Amino acid sequence: MADVEPKGVVLLDVLMNTFGHRCRIALAEKGVEYEFRVENLRDKSPLLLKSNPVHKRIPVLIHDGKPVCESPIIVQYIDEAWPHRAPLLPADPYARAQARFWADFVDKKFNECGSRLCDLKGEEQAAAKEEFIGILKLLEGELGDKKYFGGDAFGFVDIVLVPSVSWFYSYENCAGFRMEEAAPKLVAWGKRCMERESVAKTLSDPHKVYEFVDRLRKRSGVE
Known part of the structure; x- marks a missing residue:
């Protein structure tokens, strides 16, 4: 097939x-x-x-x-x-460029550093955790008091970042910190996103993600 x-x-x-x-x-x-x-x-x-x-x-x-x-x-x-539904990217060229910038930031900074949180231990992991918390602060600064990264409308940056909400539990357990303490606005944003049917029906169970991460850590000798 x-x-x-x-x-x-x-x-x-x-x-x-x-x-x-x-x-x-x-x-x-x-x-x-x-x-x-x-x-x-x-x-x-x-x-x-x-x-x-x-x-x-x-x-x-x-x-x-x-x-x-x-x-x-x-x-x-x-x-x-499929332009017949609400756009995922803003119409304004500058706003579109900003959305692409932050989506690129998620891939090059957030995801890369998040992977290191799960792959490392000891001093190397501690350094990665400090860097990751700094990345969270930058994302919170961009989010500000907005409902979503693009404002009131769920859009491109939200879609790029929101699958990582399933990994928050793994980041916490691997690196020993609380996402809600480090980035309360980002955690609240994740909960808002989870209220959307498109997100809730798609994202993986955080505990299953952690089981997968834990198996990889044990296999690689991190645990």
Whole structure:
């Protein structure tokens, strides 16, 4: 089934993938029906290898036979390909640039440092925790007192960041701190986002995420 030439809209992904969750939330927000094809990352399908020959990774969105790769690009494509619903990116060019900047910050700073929190121990982890809390403060500064990062409307930066809410519990348990104490505004934002059906139906259970992280830590000798 996975190798059958796709028609309509198809998402190649795995169930517990924060990058793929972005795409699924965006599709849900736009009301787009699609086929979800679960990939076996140990034995990648010919369709995945054909659709993403450069990186050979998920997620990949295939729309009428044409593949789109990399989750931030996929979310922007979804916004432009289905303009009949509320936009995910602002219309103003400067505001769009700012949204792209903070989405890039999430990938290059937040996600990268969050991974190190779970991969390290001792002094190295302590340094990563200090850096991570600084990143949280920067995100809180951008969020301010707004409902969402773009204001009253749930949008691009929210979609890029919100899958990480499932990882808050893992960050706390791996690095020994409380997200609510370090970044109360960000935690409150995450709870608001979870009230949206598109988010609540997509995100992984935080405890299952931690079980997965704990297995990896034990396998790598961190624990």
